[in-house]
Amino acid sequence: MKKYLFLLLTIMTITACHEQSDNNQQTEVANISEATIKTTVAAIEKLHPNANAQIINRGVKHAASLWRNVDGTESDFQQFCEKHFIADASQKELMFEKVSRNLEILYGHFNKIALELQRPLHEPMGDIIDIDKTFGGYSAGSHLIEDMYRNKLAFNIALNFPYYSLSEKEQNAATWTRKEWAYARMGDVFTARIPAEILQNVSEVGSASEMYIANYNIYMGQLVDDKMQTYFPEDMILLSHWNLRDEIKSHYSKGADGVQLQGMVYEVMKRIIDQTIPKDVINNGDYQWNPYSNAVYKDGQTIELASEDNGRYQQIINNFHAMRQMDAYTPLNTAVKRAFEGGMEITQADAEQLFVEFMSSDALKQVGELIKQRLGRDLQPWDIWYDGFKARSAIDENTLNNITRTRYPNAKALDDDLAHLLVKLGFTKEKASFLAERIDVDPARGSGHAWGASMKGETAHLRTRIPESGMDYKGYNIAIHEFGHNVEQTISLYDVDYYMLNGVPNTAFTEALAFIFQKRDLELLDMKNDNPEKEALQILDNFWSTYEIMGVSLLDQRMWKWLYHHPEATADELKVAVQQIAIDIWNEFYAPVFGINDQPILAIYSHMINSPIYLSNYAFGHLIQFQVEQYLKTADxxxxxxxLFKIGSITPNAWMQAGLGEDISIVSIIKEAQTAAEELSKN
Known part of the structure; x- marks a missing residue:
């Protein structure tokens, strides 16, 4: 699951905004010439002859890139810079501390407002009505950065704490002190000016997509085959795609019967992807539905229901148009660049190259043959989620459900147990209590997420689906993943040395810790794994999961590149394109391993709808998880x-070097997977 942060709040930390002036609707234009920049730099150098000339030049250029005619004349700009440039190091540090404190107050409270306004959307608090959706899409902080331009705070900060590009950060990473890193992160607060109405629209569209996915439930007890036979419990309701995927995973211990159930779930997925799914069977248990034939029944009689009609792809189109409106206002002038170079601080080209290299590895065929051997059958498309390398794969899910439902009948039971779980993982009682007191558990409408605090004194929130019968194993497994996010969120907020460095380089790092927690879920249920093949199995589980999510991530990347090449595309055109891209990726990287062509399964992921350009974080998360796990083998x-999570939000490779002494790499995971596959093939 993703590390859930309110979309607008994330935007606020890396962008800035400004609307047209109040009454006269004056058009905003950049109005600082190169000549004025040179004159201003010279004037400041004269005022402060001992100051660093490069810092003066960078600060003036950055402030000039943000200044508009509505802010004042060129003369006003020069006077402002001369007055507010800080040459004295102690005064600059004092300003930094005060700005950091105030940003924590602002970001923290706006995050809290968003959390509270969206509670009715994310938690089971009764029926959702239109007013809930309106408040949930409202962003109280959408004008914050605009206001900071109006009162000139933004220019003061940009002048004294200028922006460094990703390449510049990487060049300086080896020599910067922690304070210099923190100064650079303050420079990331103001990088562009995006009108508040555009940010508000992004927030509203994103909230609508969240709701669309949160209500995409399939009533599994209503699925039938051609003989009108049902196969799933009458009360089973699964959210797409997460619960559908996990349902497939849960049947690997059931042999041929499991394959039949997996096949039916896969048919449901294909109907969702191609949008032939009848609209009225979504989040509705009034009808029986045959996903093979697409026939629908009411009281045993065949009836006609309209398909969803590309609603899934219209959500993507809506997000694309909302985010594309930001392009003209930022130096990272596409949503793809902002997601990768701005958010992940890894270029999209580098990510794609790494993923292609990984998915072209011969080790995948070797592991695929091992899975085929272990299953005793040919591979099927849904075996991208093969779960047989996990210890739980040999345990009947009903057994696990009984344990988790007894232990966690409600959210409070899990909340009360958090400190105990942390002690089991090796945290001291004091640290476990400290962390647990700053994490609250809430029931979720959807599959769950982790929402971190943005200021000290507030708690992180762990949300997972908890039915009236108690938390089933799927919900528990997700909850432990989200718990990992919450632990990272709390450590990287409370224990980091500078607020401007709170968090992690990108969400792949919080996903890494979440995966590390999640794989210990049985251990936390006091179910020990004494299998001598345990280490080899864990390596292969990570390796195969990385393979699966890299294909999905590559689809997400190529879909967004396609959208930028076809900006006026309709939902129907996008649907056709996404299915073709998914099939092309499958045929290139999966068909050689699976022996099956033309499968669309990679297009099922809900993140493509409600978390634009996010999926690559999971792929990097698996790589980082593997490297961290290898490191932790010989560490406490x-x-x-x-x-590790006190290192904070420096760039990804700088974090890896500081934490593990190595860059992000696919070399070790491929090598270890080959060795593990050879070991298990002999047994």
Whole structure:
């Protein structure tokens, strides 16, 4: 699951905005010439002859890139810079501390407002009505950065804490002190000016997509085959895609019967992808539905229902148009660049190249043959989610459900147990209590997410689906993943040395810790794994999961590149394109392993709808997880987790070097997977 942060709040930390002036609707234009920049730099150098000339030049250029005619004349700009440039190091540090404190107050409270306004959307608090959706899409902070331009705070900060590009950060990473990193992160606060109405629209469209996915439930007890036979419990309701995927995973211990159930779930997925799914069977248990033939029945009689009619792809189109409106106002002038170079601080081209290299590895065929051997059958498309390398794969899910429902009948039971779980993982009682007191557990409408605090004194929120019968194993497994996010969110907020460095380089790093927690879920249920093949199995589980999510991530990347090449595309055209891209990726990277062509399964992921350009974080998360896990083999788990996530939000490779002494790489995971596959093939 993703690390859930309110979309607008994320935008606020890396962008800035300004509307047209109040009454006269004056058109905003950049009005600072190169000549004025040179004159201003010279004037400041004269005022402060001992100051660093490069810092003066960078600060003036950055402030000039943000200044508009509505802010004042060129003369006003020069006077402002001369007055507010800080040459004295102690005064600059004092300003930094005060700005940091105030940004924490602002970001923290706006995050809290968003959390509270969206509670009715994310938690089971009764029926959702239109007013809930309106408040949920409202962003109280959408004018914050605009206001900071109006009162000139933004220019003061940009002048003294200028922006560094990704390449510049990487060049300086080896020599910067922690304070210099923090100064650079303050420079990331103001990088562009995006009108508040555009940010508000992004927020509203994103909220609508969240709701669309949160209500995309399939009533599994209503699925029938050609003989009108049902196969799933009458009360089973699964959210797409997460619960559908996990349902497939849960049947690997059931042999041929499991394959039949998996096949039916896969048919449901294909109907969702191609949008032939009848609209009225979504989030509705009034009808029986045959996903093979697409026939619908009411009281045993065949009836006609309209298909969803590309609603899934219209959500993507809506997000694309909302985010594309930002392009003209930022130096990272596409949503793809903002997601990768701005958010992940990895270029899209580098990510794609890494993924292609990984998915072209011969080790995948070797592992695929091993899975085929273990299953005793040919591979099927849904075996991208093969779960047989996990210890739980040999345990009947009903057994696991009984354990989790007994232990966690409600959210409070899990909340009360958080400190105990952390002690099991090796945290001291004091640290476990500290962390647990700053994490609250809430029931979720959807599959769940982790929402971190943005200021000290507030708590992170762990949300997972908890039926009236208690938390089933799927919900528990997701909850432990989200718990990992919450632990990272709390450590990287409370223990980091500078507020401007709170968090992690990108969400792949919080996903890494979430995966590390999630794989220990049985251990936390006091179910020990004494299998001598445990380490080899864990390596292969990560390797195969990385393979699956890299294909999905590559689809997400190529879909967004396609959208930028076809900006006026309709939902129907996008649907056709996404299915073709998914099939092309499958045929290139999966068909050689699976022996099956033309499968669209990679297009099922809900993140493509409600978390635009996010999926690549999971792929990097698996790589980082593997490298961190390898490191933790010879380290004390809990203290090292604390150390690693106190590093904070420096760039990804700088974090890896500081934490593990190596860059992000696919070399070790491929090598270890080959060795593990060879070991298991002999047994």
């Amino acid at each position: 788990f809990a203290p090292e987790v604390e150390r």
